[in-house]
Each structure stands twice: as C-alpha cells, then as structure tokens.
Amino acid sequence: MNVELLLEYDGTSYHGWQRQKNARSVQQVLEEAINAITGENVRVIGAGRTDAGVHALGQVANFKTNTRIPLEKLPYAINNRLPDDIVVKRARAVPEDFHARLWAKAKVYAYTIHNASFPSPLIRNFAYFFPITLDVDAMKRAGSYFLGVHDFSAFMASGSAVKSCVRHIFRLEVNRQGDLIKIEVEANGFLYNMVRIISGTLLDVGLHRICPEEVASIIESGNRDMAGRTLPPQGLCLLKVVY
Amino acid sequence: MNVELLLEYDGTSYHGWQRQKNARSVQQVLEEAINAITGENVRVIGAGRTDAGVHALGQVANFKTNTRIPLEKLPYAINNRLPDDIVVKRARAVPEDFHARLWAKAKVYAYTIHNASFPSPLIRNFAYFFPITLDVDAMKRAGSYFLGVHDFSAFMASGSAVKSCVRHIFRLEVNRQGDLIKIEVEANGFLYNMVRIISGTLLDVGLHRICPEEVASIIESGNRDMAGRTLPPQGLCLLKVVY
Numbered sequence: 001m002n003v004e005l006l007l008e009y010d011g012t013s014y015h016g017w018q019r020q021k022n023a024r025s026v027q028q029v030l031e032e033a034i035n036a037i038t039g040e041n042v043r044v045i046g047a048g049r050t051d052a053g054v055h056a057l058g059q060v061a062n063f064k065t066n067t068r069i070p071l072e073k074l075p076y077a078i079n080n081r082l083p084d085d086i087v088v089k090r091a092r093a094v095p096e097d098f099h100a101r102l103w104a105k106a107k108v109y110a111y112t113i114h115n116a117s118f119p120s121p122l123i124r125n126f127a128y129f130f131p132i133t134l135d136v137d138a139m140k141r142a143g144s145y146f147l148g149v150h151d152f153s154a155f156m157a158s159g160s161a162v163k164s165c166v167r168h169i170f171r172l173e174v175n176r177q178g179d180l181i182k183i184e185v186e187a188n189g190f191l192y193n194m195v196r197i198i199s200g201t202l203l204d205v206g207l208h209r210i211c212p213e214e215v216a217s218i219i220e221s222g223n224r225d226m227a228g229r230t231l232p233p234q235g236l237c238l239l240k241v242v243y
Numbered sequence: 244m245n246v247e248l249l250l251e252y253d254g255t256s257y258h259g260w261q262r263q264k265n266a267r268s269v270q271q272v273l274e275e276a277i278n279a280i281t282g283e284n285v286r287v288i289g290a291g292r293t294d295a296g297v298h299a300l301g302q303v304a305n306f307k308t309n310t311r312i313p314l315e316k317l318p319y320a321i322n323n324r325l326p327d328d329i330v331v332k333r334a335r336a337v338p339e340d341f342h343a344r345l346w347a348k349a350k351v352y353a354y355t356i357h358n359a360s361f362p363s364p365l366i367r368n369f370a371y372f373f374p375i376t377l378d379v380d381a382m383k384r385a386g387s388y389f390l391g392v393h394d395f396s397a398f399m400a401s402g403s404a405v406k407s408c409v410r411h412i413f414r415l416e417v418n419r420q421g422d423l424i425k426i427e428v429e430a431n432g433f434l435y436n437m438v439r440i441i442s443g444t445l446l447d448v449g450l451h452r453i454c455p456e457e458v459a460s461i462i463e464s465g466n467r468d469m470a471g472r473t474l475p476p477q478g479l480c481l482l483k484v485v486y
Contacts, residue, residue, distance in 0.1 A: 008363060008365065010365055010367070085364045087364050089360075118251075120251060120330065122480075124328070
C-alpha cells in the first residue's frame with residue numbers, strides 16, 4: 001500500500017526535512033517513528049525539502065508499507081512515537097505510483113516578517129523581526145513582476161545544481177495584518193532558497209532601496225547579486241502542496 | 244527615578260515570574276540584565292506573578308534606579324542583555340510611589356484552547372490542545388455567571404494563603420476563531436491558578452458535564468472540588484495591566 005501523510009512541524013530543532021549524516025532531520029525522525037510501529041524499514045518521500053529552521057503547516061509525504069494497522073489509526077500510532085514538534089494530521093491510501101514530490105502540481109509557501117519596533121518573544125521562531133517600517137504597497141506592486149513563467153536564476157542560492165531555473169509563479173500576495181507582513185507564493189516548483197531571496201528582495205523594495213519596476217530587470221539579469229539577501233529560515237512555512 | 248517597564252515573554256523556559264532559589268525565573272533574568280547595564284543592584288516588582296510556563300504580552304514591572312542611561316535607550320540596552328524569550332517594549336518614568344502590583348486596577352489574562360482533531364506543533368507552547376469539540380455557546384453562557392464581585396475560593400489552588408478570596412471580574416469573554424477558543428478575563432485581581440481553574444470549568448461546560456447555570460452554585464459553594472480541573476500553563480497569557 002502507498003500511504004500519503006499530511007504533516008505539520010515546527011522546524012526550529014531540525015536540520016531541515018532531508019535525512020543527513022550527522023544532523024537530526026524531520027524525514028529521519030518520521031521514518032524512525034514509522035519503522036517503530038510497522039516493524040518495516042520504510043523510506044518516506046516528502047513533497048518539499050524544507051531547510052533547517054523552516055516550518056510546515058501542510059507538508060505531504062508518502063511511503064510504501066504492508067502494515068496491518070488500519071489507515072484511520074495510523075496518524076495516532078505514528079504521533080505516539082513522534083516528538084511534539086511533528087504531527088501527522090491525515091493518512092490515506094494513494095495510487096501505487098503516487099510520488100509526493102514528482103506528482104505535486106504546486107506548492108504554497110508563506111514568509112512572515114514581524115515589522116514592529118521591538119521583537120516579539122511569542123512569535124520569534126515563526127517570523128523574521130525587522131524594525132524599520134516597510135512600504136507594503138510598494139512590496140505589493142513589486143510582487144506582481146514575479147508572476148508568470150521566468151528563469152529565476154537570480155533568486156537561487158549559488159552553488160545549486162539544477163537542470164533548469166525556469167519556474168511558474170501562479171500567485172504572489174503581500175499583506176499586512178497589524179505588525180505582520182505575510183508574503184505568500186504559489187508556484188509549480190521552487191529553486192533553493194527562492195522564497196527567502198524573493199522575500200529579501202521585497203524587503204529592499206519596502207525600504208525603497210529597490211523600486212518595484214526593477215524586479216523585472218533583476219529577474220532578467222539572472223544574477224544572484226542583483227536580488228536582495230536571503231532572509232532567515234524561521235519566517236518561512238510550507239503551507240500547502242497541490243496535486 | 245522610578246522606571247516602569249512593559250514586557251513580553253515566552254514563559255516556556257522559566258519557572259514563572261518570581262525569583263526562586265533553585266530555578267530560573269523571569270524576574271531574576273530581568274534583574275540580572277538591569278544590574279549588568281546599570282551597575283546597580285535593582286529589585287524589579289512585577290504586576291502579575293505568572294506561573295511556570297505562563298506567557299506575557301503586556302506584563303508591567305517597575306524598579307528604582309539612578310542610572311544615567313537615557314530612558315528612551317533603556318529598552319534597547321536591557322534587551323541587549325536579555326535572552327530572546329524576554330523583551331522590554333517600553334520604559335518610562337513613573338511617580339516615586341508607583342508600585343506595579345499594588346497600583347494595578349485590573350489585569351487581563353487570556354487562556355487559549357486549541358480545539359481540533361490533531362495537535363499543532365506551531366502553537367503547542369501557546370495553547371492547550373483538546374481534541375473533543377467544545378460547545379462554545381454553552382461556555383459563553385456559563386461565562387456570564389463569573390461576572391461581578393464574588394468569593395472565588397472554589398477557583399483557587401488549594402494551599403494558597405490570602406486574606407480574602409473576593410475578587411471583581413469585570414469582563415469574561417469566550418470566542419472561537421477557527422480551531423482556537425479564547426477565554427479572556429479581566430478582573431481587579433486573581434487568586435492562585437484562578438484563570439486556569441475557570442478555564443477548566445468552562446471546558447467541562449463545553450463538554451456538557453457541567454451546565455452553564457451550575458457555575459453560580461459552584462462559586463457559592465466555595466469548594467475547589469466542585470470546579471473543573473486546572474488547565475496546563477502554556478495556554479495562559481497575561482495580556483495587559485490596567486492602572
């Protein structure tokens with residue numbers, strides 16, 4: 001049976017999703033929990049390879065199993081073995097060839113900036129604190145230039161090796177609610193650090209260091225140095241995977 | 244000079260506000276930070292003695308100092324010495340006889356219940372997870388019986404020694420927003436664990452184990468055993484102190 005899991009996690013204590021040799025990852029902890037209850041040696045495939053410190057409200061993963069634990073009991077059984085910063089919210093059977101990453105049509109990420117005079121202890125692990133007031137209207141205008149199919153080489157961490165840097169951004173919204181500025185991006189795929197570099201660029205726009213119209217030429221340049229800096233991981237959250 | 248501070252803190256890693264011999268408290272960490280920058284040996288008075296694991300969005304404290312650090316720079320100077328789970332959001336001069344606790348006319352606490360099928364890693368330290376759907380309308384009706392001046396002995400942790408258990412609750416609101424049920428209570432003072440026991444009683448009302456009208460007789464009984472259980476600390480937050 002091929003099982004799909006819906007996951008939420010607080011990434012603060014993990015070195016990202018992907019299994020690593022000398023660091024604790026979400027994938028590893030999840031696999032160990034599933035192995036413990038099924039007695040199998042499963043391999044879990046995640047839709048998004050979230051980085052160290054990045055969170056997920058709606059990560060999707062799948063794994064093959066012959067377990068006789070009823071599907072509706074599986075989330076409770078797995079959660080029993082998981083630390084409280086990772087939770088399985090749903091388990092369901094999917095076609096044998098379903099692959100959480102390859103089948104994903106789109107993913108939605110949100111980057112949250114806490115734009116206030118003083119940092120907030122209560123949200124410090126879930127937002128990036130920035131004390132200078134940002135011009136959200138300018139950020140909204142800049143956001144529209146990201147929409148559509150582009151080569152996003154300028155918004156990829158250097159050193160990444162991918163075949164193509166062309167991605168399709170379906171939606172990019174910037175909204176302020178009180179002290180929080182939320183940047184929500186939906187795309188058919190993301191390059192390494194792409195949302196964090198887009199957010200860093202929008203932050204520069206909010207500071208009037210980059211004008212909204214300039215975003216078009218930054219994209220066109222394909223030059224990482226033209227875009228803003230990579231904002232830190234704690235502001236980023238994988239909201240949803242669309243199939 | 245008598246200085247008033249407005250504080251926010253994540254209480255997860257502290258044994259409450261009050262200085263203790265063998266445990267780390269918010270008061271102690273704050274005093275150490277102020278001592279380090281002023282070179283004085285200050286004593287900080289807090290308005291609310293929050294328990295271990297309880298948070299504050301608007302705790303107020305005061306201390307006497309002869310420091311020559313300008314008031315407007317004081318928050319930044321103190322924050323520089325504080326861990327990132329405590330933040331000073333404001334400092335201002337107050338009358339010499341101002342006392343953060345004795346002068347407080349009212350305090351506002353909020354208790355948050357996360358009422359959903361599965362726990363949420365992202366809010367696990369700031370809400371109490373409860374998986375059975377609660378009847379919020381019944382909880383609202385029950386809430387009205389707490390209003391006014393009552394002897395709240397039934398809603399005080401046993402073993403507390405206070406002169407009088409009479410308190411005045413000015414406002415008690417129960418609201419659901421999505422999966423979160425927020426119980427907000429404003430009173431002229433609170434007994435030990437009072438909000439957590441009120442919230443535990445409202446939870447029983449939400450489960451139809453106690454009917455809303457029964458709250459009046461529970462208050463009248465003065466019997467701790469008649470009220471609900473003490474909900475855990477992480478759901479509680481001191482929102483505001485009114486002077």
